[in-house]
Structures are given as structure tokens and as C-alpha cells.
Amino acid sequence: MIIVLKHGATKEEIDHVVQKIKEHGLTPHVSEGKERTIIGVIGDERTIQNLPLSIFPGVDKVMPILSPYKLVSREFKSDDTLVTVGQDRKIQVGGKRLHVMAGPCAVESLERLMTVAEAVKASGATILRGGAFKPRTSPHTFQGLGAEGLEHLVEARKKTGLPIVTEVVDTRDVELVARQADILQIGTRNMQNFQLLIEVGQTNKPVLLKRGLSATIKEFLLAAEYMMKGGNHQVILCERGIRTFETQTRNTLDLAAVPVLKSLSHLPVIVDPSHATGKWELVAPMAKAAIAAGADGLMIEVHANPEEALSDGEESLKPPKFHAMMQELKKIAAAVGREL
Amino acid sequence: MIIVLKHGATKEEIDHVVQKIKEHGLTPHVSEGKERTIIGVIGDERTIQNLPLSIFPGVDKVMPILSPYKLVSREFKSDDTLVTVGQDRKIQVGGKRLHVMAGPCAVESLERLMTVAEAVKASGATILRGGAFKPRTSPHTFQGLGAEGLEHLVEARKKTGLPIVTEVVDTRDVELVARQADILQIGTRNMQNFQLLIEVGQTNKPVLLKRGLSATIKEFLLAAEYMMKGGNHQVILCERGIRTFETQTRNTLDLAAVPVLKSLSHLPVIVDPSHATGKWELVAPMAKAAIAAGADGLMIEVHANPEEALSDGEESLKPPKFHAMMQELKKIAAAVGREL
Amino acid sequence: MIIVLKHGATKEEIDHVVQKIKEHGLTPHVSEGKERTIIGVIGDERTIQNLPLSIFPGVDKVMPILSPYKLVSREFKSDDTLVTVGQDRKIQVGGKRLHVMAGPCAVESLERLMTVAEAVKASGATILRGGAFKPRTSPHTFQGLGAEGLEHLVEARKKTGLPIVTEVVDTRDVELVARQADILQIGTRNMQNFQLLIEVGQTNKPVLLKRGLSATIKEFLLAAEYMMKGGNHQVILCERGIRTFETQTRNTLDLAAVPVLKSLSHLPVIVDPSHATGKWELVAPMAKAAIAAGADGLMIEVHANPEEALSDGEESLKPPKFHAMMQELKKIAAAVGREL
């Protein structure tokens, strides 16, 4: 940590900061520059990251040198984490092989779910997605089937063999969902629902953590850190678009986040082009771009009849379009040395 | 709702949309323009707001006419809602008299809390704020005292007579916090934690709902709608800064949201300049601006010794500065015909 | 255009709007809904797009149906525009073959420019980029060589045969730059320098128009419309990142803008991953993603010795890295049915 003093800071002010640093067991190193005096802090700055040094008299600004997260970082673990999914543990997210999680936005009925599950499996998806507990912006719209939806997913897994990923939105549901699902999804609106992160961090199931709508990459990694601190190191990061001023797409897909995350962290990174764009015709081009940018997989919304979908029909692909996209993705995967 | 068809939409495509609208009990009204055909929908469009009409063949775009919220709107209730606070029900937020909620970011000890509580009361604050359950961006920082902090707040209320407002961050804590606190606070990171909104909507305690970091005004009102739909109509809205590209302040305080919210909704609106700016020296100018813009009150962080604060020391006012600010605020309040 | 009236709008208010629409030669169509009366406008709404109907008494909101641009739109011209570049007119941007414009951020000397020009040509770039007139955020940094830099570019073209693209930043320079360069670049900070757009719109040279730092796609297309209205239809659009809250990259590359622009407009679209990310190590992944997303080409900064670059050294590729990237791009191009 570097503490920059104001032009004209007094000796008393400098001494006050120096003493406070020493109190916390760190070593201050005062250096008088031409225009400013600066104090370098030797030691683990994380022990004082909470100290409001910027308001100490004479202090101009405080510049941390270390990142605030640790367990998620490449420095902590240099090799890529592989997240193992499913009862037979055959799927590894983060390796050479890409994985596509596909299925309906919301589970609407067992029949509709089965239709999609079989279709996406036939096209090469390896994990089935589907929302049972749905967070909806308006209280006046379909809220999901809840526990019943979860049972439909379990049934679909039994019939297709596809592991299932589904969202958990309430600390009270974590135990139930962790017992049934293969991957627990933390949705974008809950990325900083810290109680939920803590609870999920204590399960032994892989977690799919979606980036918050306006979360910085640093905050995104800190959210993963919450779960890793609790003991759950099986975290998959998911870029799904951030909020900007542009309204032609529902969100702005931040694909540069993929290589940035992979350089800062050892965790696998997938991309959700369906929620990012909110328009089905943009899903395929953005899915291709995501793979080209280095993503380890994708999450795609598929619905047999989007016109009848109870949520997110706008961005859902019909099975034939999903199938065609998967063929194109295979070519892109090969072009970047991956398999699909 | 207006449905704009693509240039060259066929009769079949138009008929398909028309029929779907009729199926939902609404009346379509087709109008052929010079360049485009449009279909107006007569009836309560909220019954089809979930229908993905934009992906129907031949449809270019769908434009809703009504707002997606109802109970929070001025059209539903034209006169200002007064939120009554405290056991003796003497405080009314939303009336001519402004209310200032002040106190530490986090409850750190009973002694520290009492010092601040007495100071802010002496300066004119009418409600005591303090965090017991703290949502923190990093898992490595102080997480709040929890239930013990809540007890300290209750004790401070007993001694000062000030009603207390504190955050609830977990559905499992709602009952406890609702039993003890006078106002339940929903923090910015939980504005779209819908399960929490639903749970809080079933209590009979006033709620302070903070705007999400990147929530639009529409989403903010829909979050309030969640609680009102559950039966709790005692909601206070709180503008606390939104996330933008500017980094000189922690967030960008959107003061225009105050008159906008008050024109769209009947609910009272207060402003939190402490979290919005993240810098104590900006709190007083922004507090004054908030009152001038028409806010019904303020939420301010005060700490007896910010250098020692376990969270948000950067933005906390010392009691003497808070006192001075309150004197200035009285003048602004008078200038806009309010009382403080 | 649809005009939505307020709940309770009077007959006088409705008549006032109706009459105003008629005065402009358009036909109003009044429709009384359950909750609101709406007025549809039949005719070319662009003739009243400037009329502030939203402030007319009784009016709630005004919803345009047509886009405000015309010449740039797919409706105006359905087939892709090919922009022909260079004296021998062999290069066509917008066709099956992708084009990469590469070179230094700023022209620093003839010698340095030649080194890079020959290197990028050898690796497959077909157009040479280089800044002579540089817009710089700070007045205390290198401002470009100006006319001398332009001469170096002309010299490099003579020796390599590569057409040159360079920025013009002042209406007074348009004639000079249009005489020398093969493509005139309008930089991101000048996307709404309307005088410059008008001036460039009167030349007969192709234009590379960069998206403004916070320009919506609609504004971007309107900027192109300015030049097309002046008679210059040879416009290449360039996505180069927008400003968001994320600070890990200099800007956020909005790749979804590529398919969106290509659906709304007939103009070719290229991507500049160098400026978008501001970090050389992100250039290759984002270049690959851009091609996968459907871009018609790229603009890449290359410098023989980035450590010595007078501007944007952080994001410049060394020739060997550029060469390696071009090999990878060829595979992606093939995977999406394009050539490079």
C-alpha cells in the first residue's frame, strides 16, 4: 500500500500515519519526493485494507498494491481449476473441451422440459439448464414452479443423463437445491447477496456464479472469493452482460472480461449470450465470439416454442437454430484449439 | 400496447398477432400507415406484458404504453403517502417536516453507538441508523455484530427515544429484525433480492428501500411494488447514488431521481449522500442539494471517531460537523417551505 | 408516431394536438383505450420529429415508430455496401474478404513507419494506418507530426503499395488529408463534430467513422447519415469500445454492436480491439472474437518497439505478435466463411 500525503503535510500528520501503520504490525517506509511525501507500507496490506487512511489528516490518497482477493487469484494457484460436474464426474469445465449448458429459461412443465432436454442433448449440449426458482423484475409476472420445477429437472436428468444446473435464490432453499442439482447457479441479481454466497460456499456442489449487472471484475472475483473462503473451490464464472447506456441490446456483453478473468484467476469462465443480448438473433454471433475470445463454455436458452415461453421468449433459440449454431461453434472451437 | 410491424409484413403474420391478442381477451386495432402497419391493443396490456410478441413473425417492435407497476404509482394513489414510524407513531416521513436518519455505518459496540446516538439526537436527527447485519464486498472485512448489534440498537432506542432503522440481509432474519427495528432497511445490493422483498412485504413494519447500484427508476419502483403487493404499503424510497464511469466519487448521486420519483409515485423519497459520494467532505453539499431538490429526508453516517471506524470511515461525519450541517440544512429547508 | 395522452386528458387538449399534426400535413388517428387515449400519426413522422409534442398539455409521452436516420438504413438499401479503397480500387471493404488496417498509433518518423509498414504488409494487412494529426487528452503529451506525418504516410504507400488511412481532426485540414489519404478517419472524439462530418461528407474519399466513446448505435448511425446526406456514401463503421464503469480495460468492446449494426444498416463494420482494450495482450482474443461476431475487418496498432512509442505503446503489438495473430485470424475467418 502506498499512502500519498498532501502537499504541505506536517511532520505531526506524517507521524500519526506512521504510528497507526506500526500499530497494525506493518512497516512504514517514508519517502520524501519533490512535490509529495509518500509512505510505502511493507507487510500484508490486507490487514489494513479496512482502515480509512484516506481521511487521516494530511493524507491525499491511498493506493492499494495488492488485489483484495486471494484464493481466486492466479498468484494463489497458477494452474487452471477444473470444475468436475455430475454424478459420474465425467464432465470437467475449464479443460480443453468446451461445455454448453442449454435449456429453457424457466421450467414450465415436465413435458416441455423433456422436449428441450432431448433436443439439446442431441445437438451436443452436455449440461441441462432450467429455472425452477425464478427472480423476476416485476411481481406481476410468472415466478417459476419452485420445488416442483426442481423435480422436473431431476426427472429430465434421469431420462437424458445430462447433469442439471439451476438457480438458487434464497438461503432457505440452498440445502434442497444442493441435494438435487449438479450445479448451483447464483444469478446476476444475487452476485452480492453475501448470505447466499456464504451458504452456497458451505455446500460441496459446483457453483455457477453470474456476474452482477454492474459488477466490476474485482467485485465479481470477490464474490467468488466468498464461496472459496467457505471451502467451496468449485466455482465457474459466467459473463452475462453488464449494464450500459446502450439500449439496442438488453445488456452489453463484455467479452474482454473473458481473457481478463482468465489472466487474474484460475477459475473457468463461461459466457451467457442469451441474457447478455436479450435477442435470439444475436445469440449465435455472440456465442461464436465468446468461444473465439477463449471462453470455456456457454449457457444458452432454448425453448421449443418461444412464442409461448413464460419468460425470456425473446432470447430463446428453437432447437433447430440451436442445432445449427452448435455446428458453427464446432468450427470456431477447432480454430482456437478447443473441442466441442 | 402498440405493436409495430415490419415493412412488408404479410397478412398471415398480422392475423397471427391479432389472434394471439384476442386469445388473451384483449382487442386489437389494426392501422395501416404509410410505411408501417401498427396494431394497437385495447384493454389491460399488463395481461400480455410477458408475451414475447417482439419475436412473432413480421413484428418489428413492441411498445408498452402503461407502466409495469401499479400500486406504487400516482395514478393508483394521487396523494402523498405518509410513512408512520416508531412506537408512539409521532414521526411521519413524507410530510412537510423533513426527517434525518443518522448514526454509524455499523454498530461496533454499545458504548460507541450511544455516543453517536446522543450526539445526533441533540443535533436534530429523529431516527437512529446503524448496521447490525452488514453486507460487505470482501469476505475478509468486518461483517457486523449481527443479533448483538441489534440489541445495542434496541438499547440505544430505549435510552434516547429515537426509533431505529437497520438493514436486513437474509430472509431468515426478517422475523427477528421486524420484531426489533422500527424501519427495515433493504440495502442497495438486495434491491432485487425478490425473496427478501416478498418476506419483508409480509411484515407490518415500514421499509426503507435503497435504490440498486444500477437500478433504473422503473426497476426501483417495481421493487417497491413487490412489497406493496404483499400488503406492506409503508415504503420509503432512498436514492443513494448509481454506478457510472466517474471515479472521483464512489457513486454518482442522481438527484433528479427525487422529483422524478415523486411525480411517478406517491411514496416518500429520501437521500443518502454518505454512500452516494463515499467522501465525508461531500456529504454536506449533497445533503443541502437533496433538500433543495425536494427530498423528504436524509440518511447520514456519523461516527465519533471515523479514523477508528470498522467500515465506511471515509464518508462518516464527526458529530460537530454533523451538527454544523444540520444548522445549514434548516436554512435550506425553510427556503423550500419545509421544516427540519 | 404514437402520442399517448395522460389519463384524464381533456377534449380541448386532444384537439390541440390533432390540429397541430394536421398543420404539418399529417393525419392524426385518435383511439380511445381503456385507460388512455392515444393518437397515431399517419404520414412521414420525420417531418414532426423536431416538434416537442411531449410538452403539449395533456400529452404523456411520444413514441417514434420510424428510425431518425434513413440513408444508412437497410430499409433504404437492402444489399451490403462495398467500400472501394485505394488508387487501383482493388480493395473492397464489406465483402467476403476481410481487411486488416494496421500500423502505428502515431507516425513518429519515416524510418519507424517503414519498418512497421513492411512488416504488417508481409503478415497480410492490406491497409496502412498511422496518425499524423493526433487528438490527445492532455495538452502536455505528443501531438503528432501533422502535415509531415502525412507525407511519411504517402511515402510509405509509394514503397509498399498499401493504401493509407489517417485521421482528420479539423475542418481546415479536410482538403489536405482528402488529397493525400485513401481513407479519412473520423476519430471517436469527433463522431459528433458535425462540422467535420459535413466537410468530410463533401469529399469523394472513403471514410472510416469511429463510434463515439458514449454514442448509442442510433447516434452512431446518425453521424454516418450526416456524411451520406452530403453525398459521400463510402462510409465504414468502426466499433472501438464504449465507456462503462469497468476499469480493467480502457473501454468496453461492444461486439454485439457488430451484428446489430449490420442488421440495421448496409454499411460495412470493422472493429478496433487495440483502442477498445488498451492492453496489447487483449488484442488477439478480441480480434478473433470480432471476426467470429461478423466484423468485416479490423484496425490494429502495431509498433516495432512499443516501449519507445510516443503514444499508446500499452496496446501496440510487436510485428511478430501481429504476425502470429494474423495466422490465428485466418482460421477464424475460415470458420465463419470469410477470407483473410
Place this chain on the structure above:
Amino acid sequence: MIIVLKHGATKEEIDHVVQKIKEHGLTPHVSEGKERTIIGVIGDERTIQNLPLSIFPGVDKVMPILSPYKLVSREFKSDDTLVTVGQDRKIQVGGKRLHVMAGPCAVESLERLMTVAEAVKASGATILRGGAFKPRTSPHTFQGLGAEGLEHLVEARKKTGLPIVTEVVDTRDVELVARQADILQIGTRNMQNFQLLIEVGQTNKPVLLKRGLSATIKEFLLAAEYMMKGGNHQVILCERGIRTFETQTRNTLDLAAVPVLKSLSHLPVIVDPSHATGKWELVAPMAKAAIAAGADGLMIEVHANPEEALSDGEESLKPPKFHAMMQELKKIAAAVGREL
């Protein structure tokens, strides 16, 4: 400047950075921390602010300590700059007395201009605003009267005695506008039109510099620095809203920028609530808030008949509403110890 090295940076890498710093005449100070080695740079870091040290081998990041601007800063000049306006030099912007610049968005005719000019003068405005050269987003809308509009403004000044402020949008017009106007306005879209800034910096007329739509405060101050470097120190800064995701207002008025700018710089700061909000009914509350926040003045759009305005009718106040607002502003001004 602080240079943070990567974990595991080699001695050769450190020496390479050290040598480069010495080459530029500065003194490196190497300090080995527990986790990282850092290099402090002693001397005027502005001489190396252009050096891409972040890409040197072994370097993790570079943290500047000094601001990139100098002449605009409080450190360079600690007392407030007063900008003197008008031929009789009686108006000083930046002192105890607030100044309101009011008038139509665009000059439409001499007659309309005179009506407004006399009205705003009667209500207490001290400077007349009006656009002759108009930057418009669409080429299909009214583009201003140009030189004729400028003559109308001169005529209005003659008749009312009010100094005039008007925008200049082209380097070729600077001489003309500087000869006629009392204040040259640089519009938001031209804040980084550096050629225009340089040209205006060489005139001896006060400048009103509007913040760019997505300009950071640092970039805003650097734009002012451009003009001050050219010799023109009479710069008034104008906050006018920034672009965010919120669409209820045209832009988001960043009022915290007012106290931030006044702490970083000695230049006066005014606020334009008309363009910031885009809605006339929000102008008065935001004008009041701006004064409460410490602004030195306001810029307000007034039109005798907004329904007929050729631009920005939505946000223009009618003279009676402007008059009423001025009365309210006087009370706010008094409450913060200012005069109006």
C-alpha cells in the same frame, strides 16, 4: 509515480525499468516488499507520463501520484478565479454573486430572441444565452441561423445590455464568434475537439466549457488545461449531465461534480439543468439543488412558446415559470450565503 513489479520480477527487469527512469532525468527508488518490489520515482513524473512503463517486462502496474493537469489545479493557484464578463466588465463569475445565463436554445429570429431577452433580464438573469451555430444529432433537423443568429444576439445585447454567450463549433468560426460574443461556449460534444480548444485558448474572451457527455472530471479539467496552456485563463466550467443507463432523464446531472471541481480547481463552476434533465418540470428543482451544492451560477433555457421551439422545446421554461424559479433561487442563494 509508483511502479509495482510482478511477483517474481527478475533483477534484469528491475534494472531495465530503473535505467529507463534515469534516462529521463528522474530518480528511481527501489523498495522490496514482502510480496512485491516497487519502484518510486522521484522528480516530475509528468515528464514520463507518456512512457508505456506498464508494458515493460516484469511490470505489473503503474500508479501516477500527480494529476496530469497543472494550470487548472488548486495547487497551482489556490484562490478562486473570477471570470470577468462583458464590455463594461461588471460581471464576475465565481464570486459571492451568482450569475444566471438564460435564453433560448437556438436563436430563431430577432423578434423571438428580444422577447425572451427582455423577459429574462427582468427576472434577474445577467447574461443572455442563445445558439447561432447549433450542433444537432440528426442532419435532418434545424441547424441554426449561423452568422445571422450571431447578429441577432449582438442586437439583443445592444438593446438589453446583457452580455451574450454563444457556442462556437468550428475552428474556422472562432475569430468571428470571439469578435462578437462576450463568452465563447464549447459544447459538450466538442469538449475533446482539441483543435477547437487550442484555437479558443488563443482568444482573449472568457470561455464556457461544458463537460462532455461521458467525460470524467479529470478529462474535463484537462480540456480546460488545453485552453489555459494557450494563454486563456478565463474559463468557466459547466456541469450539464453525464450519460448513464437511466432513461427517465436525458442525462444524469452529476451535482457532486460541483464541490469536487471546486476542490480540485480554482475555476468557477456553473450548472445547466435544462440539458441535464431534458424536461422543463425538472429544471427548477435541479437549479435549486445546484445552488445548494455550491454552483457559481446557472445556464437555463427559456422560450416564449416552447411548443413552437425549433429545438429543445421539451426542456425550455416559459418566462413566467423562469420568473417564479428565480424568486425561489434567491431564497436558496441566501441560505448558502450567496447573492442572486
